[in-house]
Amino acid sequence: MYQRSARALFALLVVIVHVAFVSFCAVYLQSRITKIETYVSTIAVFLPVFGIYVGVVVKSVGLGKGPRGRKVSGLFLALMSILFVAYVAGNGFVLWSYETGFIGSEDLLPAAVSLVESAFGGFFTTLFLTLFGQGQDAERD
Amino acid sequence: MPDLSIRPFAAALCLAVPSCGIAQSLSDITPFDPEVMHRTARYCERHWNEIYDDPRLSELCVGSFVCGDGGCETGTVIAVVARSREEEMRALLARLPVEDMTPCDPGDPYERQYVDPLGGDGAPFGFNGQTEKLEGREVVPYCGKTLPGYEADVVVALRQMGGDDIAAIRRGIGAGAMPAQLRLTAPQFAAIRDAGALPLRAPLVAALETATGLPCETTARQTCAVTAERGRLKARLLFPDGALTGRAGHWEEAYLELYPTNPSGDLYELSVDMPITAIRRWPGDRRKPVDGFQSLDRDAGFAAFRQGLMSAVSDALEDGRIGGE
Numbered sequence: 001m002y003q004r005s006a007r008a009l010f011a012l013l014v015v016i017v018h019v020a021f022v023s024f025c026a027v028y029l030q031s032r033i034t035k036i037e038t039y040v041s042t043i044a045v046f047l048p049v050f051g052i053y054v055g056v057v058v059k060s061v062g063l064g065k066g067p068r069g070r071k072v073s074g075l076f077l078a079l080m081s082i083l084f085v086a087y088v089a090g091n092g093f094v095l096w097s098y099e100t101g102f103i104g105s106e107d108l109l110p111a112a113v114s115l116v117e118s119a120f121g122g123f124f125t126t127l128f129l130t131l132f133g134q135g136q137d138a139e140r141d
Numbered sequence: 142m143p144d145l146s147i148r149p150f151a152a153a154l155c156l157a158v159p160s161c162g163i164a165q166s167l168s169d170i171t172p173f174d175p176e177v178m179h180r181t182a183r184y185c186e187r188h189w190n191e192i193y194d195d196p197r198l199s200e201l202c203v204g205s206f207v208c209g210d211g212g213c214e215t216g217t218v219i220a221v222v223a224r225s226r227e228e229e230m231r232a233l234l235a236r237l238p239v240e241d242m243t244p245c246d247p248g249d250p251y252e253r254q255y256v257d258p259l260g261g262d263g264a265p266f267g268f269n270g271q272t273e274k275l276e277g278r279e280v281v282p283y284c285g286k287t288l289p290g291y292e293a294d295v296v297v298a299l300r301q302m303g304g305d306d307i308a309a310i311r312r313g314i315g316a317g318a319m320p321a322q323l324r325l326t327a328p329q330f331a332a333i334r335d336a337g338a339l340p341l342r343a344p345l346v347a348a349l350e351t352a353t354g355l356p357c358e359t360t361a362r363q364t365c366a367v368t369a370e371r372g373r374l375k376a377r378l379l380f381p382d383g384a385l386t387g388r389a390g391h392w393e394e395a396y397l398e399l400y401p402t403n404p405s406g407d408l409y410e411l412s413v414d415m416p417i418t419a420i421r422r423w424p425g426d427r428r429k430p431v432d433g434f435q436s437l438d439r440d441a442g443f444a445a446f447r448q449g450l451m452s453a454v455s456d457a458l459e460d461g462r463i464g465g466e
Contacts, residue, residue, distance in 0.1 A: 031390055034422040034435045104432040 010077075011057040011132065014084065018053055021091065022046050028095065033106045045114045046091075049121040056132045080131065083124040090116035213311040215289050215402045215412060218242070220299050220309040221258045221272060224279045233302050234285070237295050240371060242285025251312075252284045258308075271308040288372035289400035289412075290334035320414035323451055325401065329464030330409035334401045338374040340463045341399050341411075341454060342367055345374065348453030352446065353384040361428060374399040382425035386442030394419045394434055395443060397450070411458075413451050418443040 026043055033039040094112045097103045103112055220242070222230045234242050245252040254265045258272055259280060287295045292311045299309040325333070333340055346357045346367050357365040364379035376397040378385065385393040396417035402410045419434035437443065457463050 031424055032422060034391070034420060034433075101430070101432075106433055 007131065011053075011128075014128070015053050015057050017088065018050050021088065022050055025091075025095070029109075032098070033109070035106065038106050038109060041110045042113055045110050045117060049117055049125055052125050053128065056129060076127070076131075080124065080127045083120055083127065087116065087120035087124050090120050213292065213313060213404050215400060215404075216240075216286050216292065217312040218285045218287055218292055218295050218299075218309065219245070219255050219268075219312055220283045220285070220296075220303075220307055221255075221268070221275060221280050222283065222303065223275060223306040224281055226303060226306045227281050230283070230299065230303065230307060233298065237298055238288040238291040238372075239295060240286040240288060242283050245282045245284040249284075255282045255284060258282050268308060268310055271310060274305045275308060288334075288337075290330065290372060290403060293403055293406075320412050321447060321451060322402070323411040323413065323455060323458070325409040325411050325458070326464065327409055329458060330401050330403070332464035333411065334372065337369050337372050338400060339369040341374045341457075342369055344454050344457035344462065345376065345399065345450060348450045349376070349378070351453070352449055353380055355380065355384060363429065372400060379429055381423075381429070385446050386440070388420060388442065390425070391420045391422050392425070392430055392434075394421075395446070397447070399454075411454070413447060413454075415443065415447050 022043070025046065029039055029042060033042065091113065094103070094109070094116055097112070098106075098109060103109065218239075220230065245255045247253055247256045255268075258265055258268055259276060285295075296309045296311055299307050303309070349357045349365060349367070353365075355363065355365075357367065359366050363381060363384075364377055366378075367374065367376045369375075374397075376395075376399075378395045378397070379392065381392050383389045383391055383393060385395055394417065395415060398412070398414040398416070400412050400414075402412045404410065417436070418438075418440055419436040421430055421434045423430050423433075454463075
């Protein structure tokens with residue numbers, strides 16, 4: 001029970017941080033991107049990872065009984081936390097670079113965001129699925 | 142000619158010192174005479190269909206040009222010179238208001254047509270009736286840029302010096318290719334041209350300050366620089382938060398050039414060219430951005446902004462602040 005609550009808390013935390021981050025980006029970039037196409041595609045690059053989180057969390061946490069999931073080690077959780085921090089820091093670095101002029105053109109923003117999403121978001125999402133979705137499937141088999 | 146021996150040295154010096162061409166004086170320019178220019182140019186343009194059969198052409202049309210529907214281009218001059226007098230022409234060019242004048246570049250899309258003016262299927266456009274006298278001789282075509290407003294004078298000076306050894310023309314532009322124009326009178330044209338466009342500066346700066354509501358100065362928050370440079374008044378503008386066209390939340394950048402033009406003999410205009418118009422959405426309280434701008438072509442907001450500036454310059458022309466007595 002304790003472990004399940006911890007997982008649910010972790011999942012909710014990840015989703016809340018992501019929702020807050022994407023919302024912040026939407027408002028922040030709105031006053032900094034000239035072309036609407038670039039604005040839309042930059043936000044869109046965030047969404048696949050976001051969509052996976054929401055789907056997994058709704059499936060895992062929202063059900064009454066809920067999955068037990070695979071047992072995971074502290075090392076696994078530490079790795080996930082590191083990746084999550086790296087993911088947030090990477091996206092923060094992209095925005096900071098844009099603000100200070102290192103990324104001079106808004107045309108580079110979708111590529112820069114997707115670079116971070118692929119590097120950390122993809123890896124992190126895989127671990128996230130292991131923690132929730134995949135574990136459940138594995139135990140059923 | 143007693144000074145003949147000096148000319149090769151002067152020409153050699155010009156080749157060695159690139160800035161030589163900049164140090165022109167106006168002493169070799171025939172004083173501006175709108176009457177003569179008006180009469181000869183109008184005569185030739187009215188009869189341009191018969192122009193090629195008229196034996197008096199070289200005398201009658203000494204100060205005139207047939208450039209095409211759009212008139213003559215500002216700042217360009219083409220001269221075909223017999224090689225025997227090339228050095229002499231270069232020495233003369235050093236004393237004319239010419240920015241640079243060099244043999245035509247075959248790699249340049251516009252200059253390419255003049256590289257072989259005597260070969261091919263007849264003379265290049267504008268040279269009809271001009272190059273026949275050079276047939277069978279070794280020639281060098283020169284493509285050059287003059288200070289704005291001096292194209293006709295440079296061509297006349299070259300034709301007077303060269304006689305049968307030089308064919309000099311102004312270059313034409315297609316109809317409708319010109320930037321916005323204000324009509325000038327001949328005295329206004331002469332006043333603006335001879336003062337290197339400086340008389341336009343005060344009215345333009347005043348108009349910019351009215352339009353933006355901000356002092357025209359370059360700071361960490363904005364760029365507003367208006368300079369008279371080589372016969373053109375150049376304005377570089379970067380303002381936050383829609384100060385130029387009213388686009389809230391956008392930085393706006395514009396680059397303007399104002400220069401006197403003389404598209405045909407008796408027509409004097411002030412060109413107001415705005416080759417750069419760009420915006421970038423960025424908070425107005427931040428440092429001014431240097432890149433990431435999106436350029437806008439034929440934008441209604443910038444067109445209205447330019448119209449406002451032209452209106453203010455028109456006021457200054459009307460009430461005699463420019464070219465008045």
